[in-house]
Amino acid sequence: MKKRVIVFSGLLLLGSVWMKADENETSKDKENTFSMSAQIRPRAEYRNGVLNPRSEGQGPAGFINNRARLSMNYERQNLSLGLSAQHVGVWGQDPQIDKNGRFILNEAWAQLDFGYGLFAKLGRQSLIYDDERVLGGLDWNIAGRYHDALKLGYENKKNKLHLILAFNQNDETKIDGTFYADGAQPYKNTQTLWYQHVASKEFKASFLFMNLGLEAGEQKEQKSDTKFMQTMGANLYYQPGDWTFGGTFYYQSGKNKNKRDVSAFLWALNAAYKFNSQWSMGIGSDYLSGAGTADGPDAKYKAFDPLYGTHHKFYGAMDYYYATPFKDNLNPGLWDNQIKVAYNASSKVNLALTYHYFSITSDLTVNGKDLDRGLGSELDLQVDWQIMKDVKLSAGYSTMFGTSTMEAVKGGSKDSWQDWGWLSININPRIFTAKW
Template sequence: MLFFTPSAWAQFTVGAQLRTRSEFRDGQAAPLPKDASPAFFTSQRTRLSAGFSGYRFKLGATIQDVRVWGQDASTINRTTTQDNNALILHEAWAEIMLLDTVVKNKSLNLKIGRQEIVYDDSRLLGNLEWLQQGRRHDAAVLKYETGPYTLHLGAAFNQNRENTAGTVYNPTPPGNYTANTNGAAMYKSLEYLYAGKKLGKGSLSLLFLADQFSKFHPDSTGVKIWDKGVHTRMTTGLYYNNTLDKLTLTAAGYYQFGKNANAQDLSAGLLSAAFQYQLCSTFSAGLGADYTTGGIGTDGTSHAFDPLYGTPHKFWGYMDYFYVASAFGNRGLQDYYLKTKYKPNSKFQLSADLHQFYSASDIPDNLSRKFGTEADLVANYALTKVISFEAGYSHFWNTISLTSPGVKNVGNAASNSNWAYVMVIIRPEMVVQKLGITN
């Protein structure tokens, strides 16, 4: 049978990643009390990935293990607990080409399974690459592309197990890891439409996303009991990015409405604008500003914008004070920043950023809206195409407004915080261009 079966050609790809990061934390994510000691540890991410593509299909899978050096006893086989990431299936997906390859300049593909969902600059939808565990979704995405135009429709529906009746969903994420960038619960379902057009050296896109969260009621002790039905939150807006000669312009605006996971009426927004200018072949500099609304209206409406499932480490300071696991009272944020980049050759890059942070809403007790100032310095060096090194240092000068009870609520807080890291990344990949298979 194998002898008479017609053969075809396919491509097989195998890749790996070993990323170790040693961190010194003296007020990372939030200022420490003055009598607290800094933390130091080394974490490691190990990934093994494989890809297989043939006639009108692609397959991809990534196995990932994340751990801190020393968290396991060296003489035993650790039993995985919810508080540790451990070994997981990061990606496992198939992509089907619904149009034949003879159709020119058009593609209609269906991608199903566990996958990273990344669009534009990763502000609202990103793979959270900085965190060792990353982010992925169990979803189906229908992708249509023709020429410079892109249209994607995506959907996900989450359940805790194979139920025999009902679809009530417990959205509490396992362990100590938050489900989205604001530390809220995991969505029960999600749908989105993404439409984009490629420009000369950039893109213009529209996003409409709806995510649903399980309804609940508190029991006598205040613990949430999950009920039938959902609250729906909707987010829509535009993103623009383009390079004109030596000037790169970026702008975005999004509006959020409906009800959030806490059943509050929602009316919130995000505005962002920035430019970067190439002063010479090795150095560029630019200015920018981000504004996200926050606070609660007199009618109980929440104005706290949630940047969904993005990569906040990329935008609001590398010390992760805002829109990560450490909350800041849903106050909203004003971020005015200067970013510089020095790249003398293809192997070395040095970036230096300065952020000035303010609350977007009033702080209790008539405190100033100023949160503080952050300076970030990052150096990257590529030893080879496979091996690279990265090191960074950040410093935060905070105010009493940031550590006040209505914001981060840190008593007897230090006024200066530090964070430093060194990271080694090894990422080999092997591609077999042609592989005989049977149909």
């Protein structure tokens, strides 16, 4: 019995020494952290000419949509995981007894950190770069935007370099599996390289090159014919004191999915000044080249495609441009000149009023008549109120004053009053955090 006690005591001592050594070893590592957050974001909308102009006699529409999202994140030394599931829809569209839920994963990724600033992130993820003009998260949209991709990167205090690779298929094909049908991700594959250099607190610059593989094959024959379009450009940011300056330029080449040679460009310039803690003002100009009616099918396609950006952020809150297509396969380009005034009524209440004047950037002839380039004006008003921590109430109202050219390229009637109003509450708390 005494021998058993001695042996047992020795095992306990060895175990305690091993556990202590293991503690000392793991204490050098980053703690295991698990967090969970939730989002409930209903938005009521009054639509009387949003997305596309309404015609004479068409009445307004109204609804409430909702995003319900549950996100989970796990972190430890050299490893991070992100999972986010959401249900989106309109109030009342599902029956009270619903057997067919639409809960989907909008994020499902893992990131491996290899040290020295190197990492790999793979899976379903948002791709948000620069000001979101070409690659954005589209958070305004009820569903958001995600990509299935592999991101390889290197980062330090001054430099960031990301390589994004994706290869998409509609299903687990057996043979002839390189055809990629419409209805899923809008591209078949991509190779994207992004680099950002932070020169100082005031100045930074970034550069992007994206090669997109687009399926141009025949749907009936399931015959693959991938065409590649390249988008390349730079973003410059300069913030001296109370001023903010930005400049963007992109150029597109290669072939689009209609097998046409592409030569198109985008430039944007903006400046803002903060007068004091309450008032600020900004001006900007965005120019996207377009395709005119004089450009025949054999000519180079000159209409710039802003791809997977957050268009709602740039080209007017009513989303007439690029969030929705032009009519009759037209793509006449866009020149958007805007001025914005913002007022912080308090630390919790912000107001912003933006005026846009829109024009097309190419010559169009419709029904034998040369169109004037002016599209019209839009006014956007938005109010944000931080009610409490993790709860924000937002409201907006917009109206558009269109021209005859607007009728020709977007439809509707220029004589009909076009407006849109919305009210949204965003409840987004972190509900759980654990460390061990």
